[in-house]
Amino acid sequence: MNFIKNIFENTKPYVQKGAKFHWLHSVHDGFFTLFFVQKNTSKSGTHIHDYIDLKRTMGLVVLALVPALLFGMYNTGYQHYKAIGELASTGFFQLFLFGLLKVLPIVVVSYGVGLGIEFVFAQIRGHEIQEGFLVSGMLIPLVMPIETPLWMIAVATAFAVIIGKEVFGGTGMNIWNPALVARAFLFFAYPAQMSGIKVWVASGSQATDAITCATPLGDAASGSITYTAADAFFGLIPGSIGETSTLALLIGAVILIITGIGSWRIMLSTIAGGAVMGLILNFFAGSPALSEANQVFFGIPFWHHLILGGFMFGAIFMATDPVSAAQTVKGKWIYGFLIGIIAVLIRVINPAYPEGMMLAILLMNTFAPLIDHYVVGAHIKRRLKRATVKGQTA
Amino acid sequence: MSEPLFSKKNLKLLSDPLNSSNPITVQVLGICSALAVTAQLKPAVVMSISVMAVLAFANVIISLLRNTVPNRIRIIVQLVVIASLVILVDQVLKAYVYDVSKQLSVFVGLIITNCIIMGRLEAFALGNKPWQSFLDGIGNGAGYAVILIIVGFFRELLGSGSIFGFKLIPESWYITNGGFYANNGMMILPPMALITVGIIIWVQRSRNRKLIED
Numbered sequence: 001m002n003f004i005k006n007i008f009e010n011t012k013p014y015v016q017k018g019a020k021f022h023w024l025h026s027v028h029d030g031f032f033t034l035f036f037v038q039k040n041t042s043k044s045g046t047h048i049h050d051y052i053d054l055k056r057t058m059g060l061v062v063l064a065l066v067p068a069l070l071f072g073m074y075n076t077g078y079q080h081y082k083a084i085g086e087l088a089s090t091g092f093f094q095l096f097l098f099g100l101l102k103v104l105p106i107v108v109v110s111y112g113v114g115l116g117i118e119f120v121f122a123q124i125r126g127h128e129i130q131e132g133f134l135v136s137g138m139l140i141p142l143v144m145p146i147e148t149p150l151w152m153i154a155v156a157t158a159f160a161v162i163i164g165k166e167v168f169g170g171t172g173m174n175i176w177n178p179a180l181v182a183r184a185f186l187f188f189a190y191p192a193q194m195s196g197i198k199v200w201v202a203s204g205s206q207a208t209d210a211i212t213c214a215t216p217l218g219d220a221a222s223g224s225i226t227y228t229a230a231d232a233f234f235g236l237i238p239g240s241i242g243e244t245s246t247l248a249l250l251i252g253a254v255i256l257i258i259t260g261i262g263s264w265r266i267m268l269s270t271i272a273g274g275a276v277m278g279l280i281l282n283f284f285a286g287s288p289a290l291s292e293a294n295q296v297f298f299g300i301p302f303w304h305h306l307i308l309g310g311f312m313f314g315a316i317f318m319a320t321d322p323v324s325a326a327q328t329v330k331g332k333w334i335y336g337f338l339i340g341i342i343a344v345l346i347r348v349i350n351p352a353y354p355e356g357m358m359l360a361i362l363l364m365n366t367f368a369p370l371i372d373h374y375v376v377g378a379h380i381k382r383r384l385k386r387a388t389v390k391g392q393t394a
Numbered sequence: 395m396s397e398p399l400f401s402k403k404n405l406k407l408l409s410d411p412l413n414s415s416n417p418i419t420v421q422v423l424g425i426c427s428a429l430a431v432t433a434q435l436k437p438a439v440v441m442s443i444s445v446m447a448v449l450a451f452a453n454v455i456i457s458l459l460r461n462t463v464p465n466r467i468r469i470i471v472q473l474v475v476i477a478s479l480v481i482l483v484d485q486v487l488k489a490y491v492y493d494v495s496k497q498l499s500v501f502v503g504l505i506i507t508n509c510i511i512m513g514r515l516e517a518f519a520l521g522n523k524p525w526q527s528f529l530d531g532i533g534n535g536a537g538y539a540v541i542l543i544i545v546g547f548f549r550e551l552l553g554s555g556s557i558f559g560f561k562l563i564p565e566s567w568y569i570t571n572g573g574f575y576a577n578n579g580m581m582i583l584p585p586m587a588l589i590t591v592g593i594i595i596w597v598q599r600s601r602n603r604k605l606i607e608d
Contacts, residue, residue: 149574163589167596189580 008032027119030129054171058134060259064252065138065317069107071248072241073099076146079238102146103241109150111137113157121166132171132178132323133161139179139317142242143310143358144186152190156182176365177321180358187358217309217347217354220297232307243313246306253316262320265329266336270315271306273340278302281348297348305344314343314357324365328375335371339364399525407529411537413602418541419595420605423509428542429587431501435558438546439539440487440494444502446535448479449511453531456519472515473506480505510538545590553581 008028015028077095081087114133122129140157164181165174216227216237227237235245243249256262278301284290285299305311319325319339326335339360346356353359417423424445431441455475456463463471484502487495495502505511514534519527550556555563555577567575580586599605 151574152576155578167592185580188583189578190576191579 024123027122027129030119030122055131055134057261058131060261061135061256061317062138064255064262065135065142065242067248067251068142068242068245068313069103069138071235071245072142073103075099075235075244076102076241078236079146103141105150106141106144106146106148106153106241107138109153110140110157113154114140114161117158117161117166121170125170127170130171132165136160136165136178136182139177140182142317143179143183143240143313145240148186152186153182156186156189159185172323174323176362177318177324180318180362180365183358184362220300220308225296225300227308229301229304229307232304240310240313243310246312249312249316256316256320261322262316263322263325263332265332266320266325267315269333269336270319270340270343273337273342274305274311274315274344275302275340276337277341277344278305281344294348305347309347309355310357311343314361315340318357318361319364324368326368326371326375328372328379331368331371331375334375335364335368338367404526404529407526408533408536411530411533412540413598414605416537416541416598417510417513417534418538418591419598421510421513423513424538425588425591427501427504427508428538428545428591429584431498432542432546432549432587433553433582434497434550435543435546437494437497438542440491441498441501442535442539442542444483444487445505445508445510445538446532448476448483448505449514449535449538450528450531451479452476452511453514453519453527454524456515457522457524457527460520468520472512476511476515477506510534541591541594544594545587548590549581549587552578553586 008031011028015024074092074096076099077090077097078087078099080098081090081095111133114137118129118133137157140153140160144153160178160182164176164178165171168174216225216232217239231237232244233246235248237244253262253267257264257267281298282302285295287295287298290298315336319336326332339357342363343356343360346353346359350356411417415421418425418428427441427445432438452472452475456472459471459475480503483505484495487498487502514530518530522530547557550558551562555561555575563575563577568577578586
């Protein structure tokens with residue numbers, strides 16, 4: 001550790017005020033705090049000093065994402081060799097290695113572009129580098145279909161960081177979850193690649209570069225059930241890189257809840273909302289007014305909605321983003337519940353959008369401040385009433 | 395009356411709306427049509443010219459009438475003037491550029507309700523002489539046109555891969571033809587027009603710091 005510390009100590013004179021490389025000082029600070037805790041203390045106001053600063057918080061979220069990431073790599077290889085029919089003759093590590101080589105460039109591009117823009121903005125605006133992108137940079141690859149061209153990911157990441165975050169003033173000021181902004185951008189800009197009906201399954205050196213393969217969700221929307229619940233739960237289905245395995249995501253959820261970083265209220269209420277909406281749709285499944293395909297989709301067991309597509313990923317990692325989610329306790333329940341309801345509603349009712357989780361979370365992100373406003377307002381009103389009643393009796 | 399036609403003050407009427415008092419980015423007027431007609435460059439240009447013509451002549455006419463119109467009915471008089479001019483423009487478009495006129499559809503008619511025109515009549519023409527009003531109309535029309543053309547340029551280039559309908563991106567680049575490129579479908583949608591206008595405002599204000607409000 002002393003070796004690293006020496007590097008920072010030795011380079012410090014160069015980035016001090018007035019020195020040649022002063023414009024790099026926030027980069028210096030950024031890397032310093034990555035390794036060590038700042039010695040400086042605040043000079044005014046009340047502050048809570050805690051070892052768990054933003055960087056460590058973000059680090060823990062990334063840690064919670066690792067199971068989903070690793071499984072995503074494995075599943076990429078699995079889907080590939082399944083698509084070309086050589087699954088039985090391929091070993092576990094070969095599957096994993098194939099996925100690793102496919103996923104790694106996406107992660108690198110996402111971090112490279114995003115952090116690059118963050119660094120530039122930090123220098124221009126003269127503030128510290130904000131660590132918010134550490135998580136977004138990992139979330140973005142995980143919500144992408146595996147064969148999304150790298151330049152599209154770069155464009156989407158740049159859009160998300162600049163328009164989704166920096167415009168509002170950087171980390172902590174954004175209205176929407178930046179990773180979802182990236183995905184929404186791709187979804188509307190390049191619908192052919194992102195519609196959610198089909199994803200590209202990597203196929204390497206075959207005659208075609210990529211085999212498109214319908215996701216189970218897309219199949220279900222057109223009235224055929226092509227998955228088993230077990231596969232959907234463990235994640236051996238086609239889908240975006242990190243969203244398929246409910247099990248891996250639940251491991252992440254446990255980490256987030258134990259460390260107190262993710263709100264269990266939002267996760268729980270989102271799941272409840274999805275389940276309730278699934279039950280309501282089940283109730284209407286037999287209706288003759290529906291087309292045959294719709295009858296099938298309405299009728300799938302309500303808990304299947306929770307393990308298919310991006311529902312769990314959204315509920316655990318996207319909806320709980322502390323910046324864009326509702327802040328009040330009651331608000332969190334309402335916020336999560338509505339996300340669940342709207343996600344399943346869009347998924348089943350709207351034929352244009354087979355996956356509704358992204359749109360549901362973005363919509364509720366927009367409404368989160370409003371929900372908080374009314375929750376706080378109602379609270380104040382209730383307290384006020386109590387106070388005046390007492391005043392009258394006394 | 396001794397003031398020359400293109401005195402410094404009069405030229406300022408022309409140049410100010412291009413930057414520091416731009417009708418779209420600073421006065422924030424006429425946003426609706428700026429979002430609606432800029433998916434391609436050609437309708438954007440035609441729309442700009444139409445608005446410029448209507449604005450300049452409406453300004454002149456109202457300026458001529460400014461001392462005779464009773465204050466209480468001035469809005470309705472302004473509307474009559476604008477509406478007649480818009481109908482004229484609409485007929486001309488239909489006669490000479492029918493396809494673009496079809497593309498612009500209701501938005502030519504909606505020039506009547508374009509806030510820039512009412513805004514300039516109220517704020518300028520009612521209190522200034524015809525020549526100055528004419529310059530103000532041309533200037534504000536040009537300010538509107540500049541933004542429309544910038545937005546239209548980027549939206550058509552990135553959204554359709556062309557400029558004025560000429561394909562700039564080679565066909566072989568597209569994914570469907572085995573390439574790597576795809577047009578950005580979001581550029582065609584109005585939200586992206588709003589974001590583009592927002593970026594222009596951002597760029598303008600970081601260059602011209604006087605415009606930044608507290």
